[in-house]
Amino acid sequence: MMPHGLGLLSKAVRRAAACALGFALLSPLMAQPAAQPAAQPAPTAAPPSNHQMASASIERRVDALLRKMTLEEKLGQLVQYNDDGFKDEAKPVDVESAPQMAANPTAATQVDAMQLAATGRLGSMLNTVGAARTAAFQRAAVEKSRLHIPLLFGADVIHGYRTIYPQPLGLAASFDPALVEKVAHLSASEAVTAGVRWFYSPMVDISRDARWGRTVEGAGEDPYLGAAMARAYIRGYQQGDLSKPDSVAASVKHFAAYGAAEAGREYNTTDMSESRLRQVYLPPYKAAVEEGAASIMSAFNSLNGVPSSANPYLLTQVLRREWGFNGPVVSDYTSIMELRNHGIARDAAEASRKALLAGVDIDMMSHYYDTELAGLVRSGKVPMSAIDEAVRRVLRLKFALGLFEHPYPVEKEVTAAVDAHRPLVRLAAEESLVLLQNRALNGGAPLLPLPRTAKTIALIGPLADDSANMVGSWAGGGRQKEVVTVKDALEARAVRNGGRLLYEQGTEISGEKEDGFEAALKAAQQADVVVLALGEAGEMSGEAGSRSNLDLPGNQEKLLEAVAATGKPVVLVVFSGRPLVLASAAAKVPAILAAWFPGTEAGAAIANVLFGDVAPSGKLPVSFPRVVGQEPLYYAQFPTGRPTGSVDLAHPGTDVDSHFVSRYIDTFNDALFPFGHGLSYTTFAYTNVAVSRAELKLAQARLSRGKPHGPALVVASATVTNTGAVEATEVVQCYVRNLGASLEQPVRSLQGFTRVTLKPGESRRVEFPLTYSELAFYDNRGNQVIEATDYTVWIGGSSTAKEHANFSIHP
Ligand code: BGC
Numbered sequence: 001m002m003p004h005g006l007g008l009l010s011k012a013v014r015r016a017a018a019c020a021l022g023f024a025l026l027s028p029l030m031a032q033p034a035a036q037p038a039a040q041p042a043p044t045a046a047p048p049s050n051h052q053m054a055s056a057s058i059e060r061r062v063d064a065l066l067r068k069m070t071l072e073e074k075l076g077q078l079v080q081y082n083d084d085g086f087k088d089e090a091k092p093v094d095v096e097s098a099p100q101m102a103a104n105p106t107a108a109t110q111v112d113a114m115q116l117a118a119t120g121r122l123g124s125m126l127n128t129v130g131a132a133r134t135a136a137f138q139r140a141a142v143e144k145s146r147l148h149i150p151l152l153f154g155a156d157v158i159h160g161y162r163t164i165y166p167q168p169l170g171l172a173a174s175f176d177p178a179l180v181e182k183v184a185h186l187s188a189s190e191a192v193t194a195g196v197r198w199f200y201s202p203m204v205d206i207s208r209d210a211r212w213g214r215t216v217e218g219a220g221e222d223p224y225l226g227a228a229m230a231r232a233y234i235r236g237y238q239q240g241d242l243s244k245p246d247s248v249a250a251s252v253k254h255f256a257a258y259g260a261a262e263a264g265r266e267y268n269t270t271d272m273s274e275s276r277l278r279q280v281y282l283p284p285y286k287a288a289v290e291e292g293a294a295s296i297m298s299a300f301n302s303l304n305g306v307p308s309s310a311n312p313y314l315l316t317q318v319l320r321r322e323w324g325f326n327g328p329v330v331s332d333y334t335s336i337m338e339l340r341n342h343g344i345a346r347d348a349a350e351a352s353r354k355a356l357l358a359g360v361d362i363d364m365m366s367h368y369y370d371t372e373l374a375g376l377v378r379s380g381k382v383p384m385s386a387i388d389e390a391v392r393r394v395l396r397l398k399f400a401l402g403l404f405e406h407p408y409p410v411e412k413e414v415t416a417a418v419d420a421h422r423p424l425v426r427l428a429a430e431e432s433l434v435l436l437q438n439r440a441l442n443g444g445a446p447l448l449p450l451p452r453t454a455k456t457i458a459l460i461g462p463l464a465d466d467s468a469n470m471v472g473s474w475a476g477g478g479r480q481k482e483v484v485t486v487k488d489a490l491e492a493r494a495v496r497n498g499g500r501l502l503y504e505q506g507t508e509i510s511g512e513k514e515d516g517f518e519a520a521l522k523a524a525q526q527a528d529v530v531v532l533a534l535g536e537a538g539e540m541s542g543e544a545g546s547r548s549n550l551d552l553p554g555n556q557e558k559l560l561e562a563v564a565a566t567g568k569p570v571v572l573v574v575f576s577g578r579p580l581v582l583a584s585a586a587a588k589v590p591a592i593l594a595a596w597f598p599g600t601e602a603g604a605a606i607a608n609v610l611f612g613d614v615a616p617s618g619k620l621p622v623s624f625p626r627v628v629g630q631e632p633l634y635y636a637q638f639p640t641g642r643p644t645g646s647v648d649l650a651h652p653g654t655d656v657d658s659h660f661v662s663r664y665i666d667t668f669n670d671a672l673f674p675f676g677h678g679l680s681y682t683t684f685a686y687t688n689v690a691v692s693r694a695e696l697k698l699a700q701a702r703l704s705r706g707k708p709h710g711p712a713l714v715v716a717s718a719t720v721t722n723t724g725a726v727e728a729t730e731v732v733q734c735y736v737r738n739l740g741a742s743l744e745q746p747v748r749s750l751q752g753f754t755r756v757t758l759k760p761g762e763s764r765r766v767e768f769p770l771t772y773s774e775l776a777f778y779d780n781r782g783n784q785v786i787e788a789t790d791y792t793v794w795i796g797g798s799s800t801a802k803e804h805a806n807f808s809i810h811p
Pocket of ligand 1: 126127156200253332333543
């Protein structure tokens with residue numbers, strides 16, 4: 001397992017210190033009013049986003065219950081705690097088998113959650129899992145409390161409960177929403193047996209800065225891909241029917257724009273134009289809401305000066321009025337308390353009032369709603385109607401989940417990785433792997449796939465036999481001993497191929513000691529081929545995992561150099577929760593496979609790809625920089641007024657035209673490995689890129705405004721051919737640019753993708769319907785608009801696709 005215990009302790013201490021310091025430092029700012037959101041278009045009342053929670057029968061039950069509730073009982077539904085301090089003497093927690101759900105600080109004040117549950121003063125719990133443990137609290141709520149309202153158990157099941165699949169960034173590299181839906185459902189089916197019916201997932205924050213550790217929790221830099229992934233998680237978790245016993249309610253997080261944290265520093269400020277917010281950061285949340293997401297989690301960050309957990313513009317105007325979201329909003333962990341650190345609340349009462357009135361229904365761990373709201377209602381500072389509305393949202397969800405009828409899990413508890421689930425999580429891991437580089441050796445064939453004739457393989461590196469780190473951060477209830485490591489899998493291969501594996505750790509992930517180098521080099525020298533397993537530890541990404549360097553940690557780069565210097569063919573398998581700077585590695589080794597953190601079946605999936613049983617098909621959901629100073633780095637940049645144009649950045653001239661352009665004087669502008677990039681064991685050719693029409697009228701385009709799945713205005717198409725020797729899957733990508741709009745537009749942006757499996761020599765015509773949403777952009781008043789502009793469409797295998805076609809929209 002990951003060393004959660006240690007992390008927990010130090011984070012708790014740090015968080016407490018930060019709070020205390022924050023209050024002292026921020027006091028002079030506290031009198032200043034929070035910035036107000038800019039003027040926005042008139043609120044539109046959209047229909048309820050989740051039809052189940054909007055049903056008349058649920059509404060009747062909510063009304064009936066609400067009428068019976070005292071103020072204290074109502075507030076109870078808005079309160080969420082974990083079970084810290086709870087000791088079930090009859091069933092002591094076995095630390096090895098207890099799911100380690102979150103590395104979070106404990107709340108400032110301890111409460112007795114069991115007693116609150118028994119007296120109707122607790123609505124939900126976080127990261128309290130396990131059939132016996134949840135049942136103990138549920139019994140208190142259902143059997144002892146006056147109104148018998150069941151608790152809802154929420155947990156950070158991010159990429160699997162017991163059988164762990166790749167982290168969301170790795171899954172995004174599959175560009176396979178159907179697969180994501182399946183694994184998401186798989187984790188739900190396991191977790192419900194432990195009493196959990198609510199996941200704090202998916203995290204749909206767009207991340208364009210690899211320094212931000214939480215990049216690993218989302219689908220990367222692109223809103224179109226992010227939206228597709230967001231929908232897939234919701235479908236997998238909720239199955240379109242929350243009442244099914246194996247459905248869980250999703251909590252889409254962290255609303256909103258948390259991923260734009262300045263300088264990639266965790267919990268930091270975000271500040272951006274309305275157009276960028278709507279066009280880049282909000283689409284995945286909007287897609288999740290359209291798919292019926294049951295709940296939302298408000299974020300830690302402030303947006304344009306207003307903390308997200310007290311932001312009426314985000315939580316009421318956009319989320320509820322414009323999108324019709326009708327589920328509950330839960331705060332992030334102590335984020336209501338943190339409104340004081342942000343400096344927009346002087347005390348707990350002010351923080352509670354601002355959060356509730358902005359639209360935060362449930363207080364996760366701040367210990368504020370339970371202590372403050374009653375007084376605020378009595379003094380008239382918070383209307384009872386606002387409390388009632390928040391309570392309604394919570395109760396609707398509980399009714400929709402069928403918790404009143406079935407408060408306890410029905411299936412036998414899943415307490416270990418499930419064998420029957422391994423093939424699917426292995427497939428997910430295989431699809432997540434991205435072959436970044438695969439150079440030919442001495443003019444021969446590319447190094448990968450490894451030939452079965454490679455009899456002696458040296459496996460070197462700190463992640464080669466590291467079961468703990470294969471599951472990355474937020475590892476749910478995954479157990480270390482159930483993970484297949486790279487060493488496990490390659491050893492089995494070696495035996496099967498009649499060869500041998502020489503394993504050496506070489507160094508530690510972060511250490512500087514070189515004691516292991518000699519043995520590692522000796523192993524390399526004896527081998528036909530070397531597999532280097534290097535990268536980050538799981539906890540170097542995820543929450544509070546921001547880095548200012550993006551290189552291989554410790555002395556791993558040095559080990560790589562020494563191994564490469566032996567002259568043996570080297571494959572680098574790199575594990576990370578973010579893009580790393582691999583420029584120097586890429587110059588020294590012929591083949592690089594980005595593995596992210598693949599989960600329970602890590603080694604098996606990697607071996608299958610290394611030996612060519614499976615041709616890699618993953619594509620990068622994030623750009624890999626050449627140097628950290630390029631961050632934030634993303635393909636969909638604006639052109640600027642001084643684009644580099646035809647300047648050769650490898651040999652820029654000294655003339656004015658080469659110098660005064662938007663560039664660095666010490667590196668390239670582009671990524672080392674760009675978004676959408678990923679090689680296979682075959683090659684694909686793109687021909688006959690075409691559009692169904694060369695022009696259309698603006699009035700006709702505008703007819704489908706506001707229809708998310710409206711008719712195709714233009715259909716873009718291309719022929720894709722497998723020009724190599726093996727069957728493989730290609731992620732075909734469609735990018736769009738428009739010229740002449742009233743606002744600057746990205747140089748290109750993804751507006752379609754599909755996976756196509758082709759036999760050698762086989763061709764297929766692939767079509768991308770471009771509807772209003774794919775062709776429109778957001779203006780700075782929050783409107784999605786189409787203007788009379790000229791479009792270019794590229795279809796290809798990465799964001800650098802060359803084949804294109806054009807069309808125009810005329811006034
Ligand atoms: C994280 C959330 C998580 C919550 C509950 C917070 O610190 O930001 O992503 O869901 O804790 O564990």
